[in-house]
Amino acid sequence: MQTRQREVSPDDMARLKGSRFPPHMDKGDVVWRDTAQFGERAVADYLSLARDPNPIHVSDDAAREVGLQSAVVPGMFFAGVLDCVVSGLAPTSVLTQMKLRFMAPVPVGDGLRLGVLIRAKHDDGSSKSVRVFVLRHDMTIAVIADLDVNVIDQAT
Numbered sequence: 725m726q727t728r729q730r731e732v733s734p735d736d737m738a739r740l741k742g743s744r745f746p747p748h749m750d751k752g753d754v755v756w757r758d759t760a761q762f763g764e765r766a767v768a769d770y771l772s773l774a775r776d777p778n779p780i781h782v783s784d785d786a787a788r789e790v791g792l793q794s795a796v797v798p799g800m801f802f803a804g805v806l807d808c809v810v811s812g813l814a815p816t817s818v819l820t821q822m823k824l825r826f827m828a829p830v831p832v833g834d835g836l837r838l839g840v841l842i843r844a845k846h847d848d849g850s851s852k853s854v855r856v857f858v859l860r861h862d863m864t865i866a867v868i869a870d871l872d873v874n875v876i877d878q879a880t
Contacts, residue, residue, distance in 0.1 A: 742828025742864040754839040761835045762797045770801045796829040821872035827865045
């Protein structure tokens with residue numbers, strides 16, 4: 725999988741406010757899951773693995789200096805979480821493409837609500853295209869993810 729990342733400055737991040745998830749978008753076909761909190765330890769472990777030294781992810785003071793209310797979860801942390809969501813759809817499924825749109829920062833310590841919408845299926849009925857809405861506790865959309873999925877043939 726190819727990765728292309730556009731750098732978002734802290735000033736741009738502070739301007740992201742997101743919007744509330746409109747209830748009419750869930751016509752009964754969105755599967756909802758709540759996550760555990762993205763606590764300081766989990767964020768620190770991710771930052772160590774990613775070698776991301778940005779202080780806005782660990783320091784409330786550094787985050788406030790750029791206009792954020794508190795330290796925020798790194799956006800790319802969600803890519804790993806979403807990979808786990810796909811694994812939950814089918815144990816033999818793999819991501820072939822992921823597009824993330826960051827709409828609002830997520831404070832460290834928040835738990836999230838994930839809304840999974842299957843947009844298209846393969847001929848065998850397995851998920852092919854999935855949209856995931858990542859919502860903060862106040863129902864603000866933090867991330868919209870579009871995922872393309874393939875199922876590995878275990879007979880090979």
